[in-house]
Amino acid sequence: MRRVTVAGDKPYEVVIGPGATAELGTVLAGTARAVVVHAPPLAAVAGAAVETLQTAGVAAEALVVPDGEAAKTADVAAGLWEEFGRLRLTRSDAVVGIGGGAVTDLAGFVAATWTRGVRVVQVPTSVLGMVDAAVGGKTGINTRAGKNLVGSFHPPTAVLADTDVLAGLPDAEFRSGMAEVVKCGFIADAVVLDLLEADPSGRRDTEELMERAVRVKADAVAEDLYDVGRREFLNYGHTLGHAIERVEDFRWRHGEAVAVGLVFAAELGGQAGLLSRAEVDRHRSLLEAMGLPTRYAGDWAQLQSVMRVDKKARGSSLRFVVLDGLGNPTILTDPDQAWLDAAWAAVSSTHPATPASEEQP
Ligand SMILES: NC(=O)c1ccc[n+]([C@@H]2O[C@H](COP(=O)([O-])OP(=O)(O)OC[C@H]3O[C@@H](n4cnc5c(N)ncnc54)[C@H](O)[C@@H]3O)[C@@H](O)[C@H]2O)c1
Structure with a gap:
């Protein structure tokens, strides 16, 4: 596994390699609850992530959002906030974003804003997500006025770039x-x-x-x-x-x-x-x-x-x-x-x- 540390106030690791998703269990060890946000094409990866988390003692639940840019809307973000409320997600819990840059941008944004900030672990599944969108802490959604105009700087707790999932990427x-x-x-x-x-x-x-x-x-x-x-x-x-x-x-x-x-x-x-x-x-x-x-x-x-x-x-x-x-x-x-x-x-x-x-x- 290759590891790159992103320095800063709260340094975090980008883990690159086959099977990197399995590290979710250690990254979130001791966390009571995690919500796994993903779009339909990544359902299998999200299912495996939920299992890994549950094995590690984390109560995990998957929430499905629309695919691609359709995920980055205020409506979808508001829908997730409602679900977080239903699940009683607290500030010591975590969000996991699984998908291309669109889903990791959305997951990062709802994590940044829910209770003024819960941890987010990013599991990017596209090349762009792995080398760019999920690294660096920029999160955001789109408005009619333009792309990424609403957002927040919210660095992740870890980025798990699982190269196995690239087999499914067009x-x-x-x-x-x-x-x-x-x-x-x-x-x-x-x-x-x-x-x-x-x-x-x-x-x-x-x-x-x-x-x-x-x-x-x-x-x-x-x-x-x-x-x-x-x-x-x-x-x-x-x-x-x-x-x-x-x-x-x-x-x-x-x-x-x-x-x-x-x-x-x-x-x-x-x-x-x-x-x-x-x-x-x-x-x-x-x-x-x-x-x-x-x-x-x-x-x-x-x-x-x-x-x-x-x-x-x-x-x-x-x-x-x-x-x-x-x-x-x-x-x-x-x-x-x-x-x-x-x-x-x-x-x-x-x-x-x-x-x-x-x-x-
Ligand atoms: N936050 C940042 O710093 C930053 C930087 C660059 C880009 N971005 C954002 O990233 C987004 C673009 O990201 P993208 O290029 O990953 O596009 P995307 O998220 O729209 O994904 C492209 C398509 O590939 C599919 N896909 C992704 N991984 C897959 C896999 N492993 N197997 C099968 N299908 C898979 C997705 O479901 C989607 O249909 C834009 O919204 C852009 O604004 C953010």
Whole structure:
């Protein structure tokens, strides 16, 4: 089993490996009651978790919520609070979230708010959940005004990333989650890039890739739980990625939109003279080999206006994470319009732009 500690006021472990769910019994030993929140596709995993907890002497009950984003609503959260009341869940009890990032976000949020905070143990079952959503303590639900606008910082007691459950995850979801892994490679850990170049499916080295990606996130979060500094680097590729998700009405998978965003951010770094042509091309070729999209033909004016109102934008300025060389993220604020247009041309056409630094006089 691989273990990564996320430092902070209350440090916790991310356990990665086959059968990690079985650690629920030790993590929650001595707890009187636990509620296991899951969506229908994860019923078998939740059933096994309830059994493990009961064997450990914890009175456990499973509660089913809708699948995917349909779980992240105020109505579903309110339904869970009612159930918690019925079960007399107290502050010394615990919530267990089992599922993709949508369910772990919801479970974390209801745990953060019930009696002003009960423990949550996250059992992420998608790649995205394991390396991103369940790690770091951000929880939330959606409103009509936008995604994740209501939420709380509520770090988990433990994260159990059971790689056995990935066997049931649809291929497209696995690939999409890998976009966050490769992002960690570009911003902080070149070994991730080497491993994915050797096996772009990510299947051969899944556990090592996850451990490395979780370490990158853990390092950023430990220094910046409240997302005011270093954590922003995790947003590499996300400024355009989020805009594509919005414009496409969230029909694109998050990782697919981020993949296009990564190429855009790399091209922008190239335009700024911070990345070489070869480094920019490495983004495109690796993402393509992984089966992720690297091109997107959309309405550039619309995307730019969406980027300006991104939740993570500050004021009305446009901020991008770019790389000043691989592994060295930095922030570019209000880049030259010509750089933005050239980076856009490179992701929206079949002819990559030439970085400004390499243009012939
Ligand atoms: N809190 C954070 O820091 C953070 C970070 C990134 C993303 N998120 C959130 O994560 C969510 C996206 O997460 P996601 O990509 O995991 O999507 P998801 O939770 O919608 O899951 C995708 C689909 O895969 C299914 N699934 C998951 N694991 C499975 C398994 N092992 N076997 C079979 N089916 C399985 C789910 O039931 C669902 O149908 C978004 O709501 C996003 O806002 C949160």
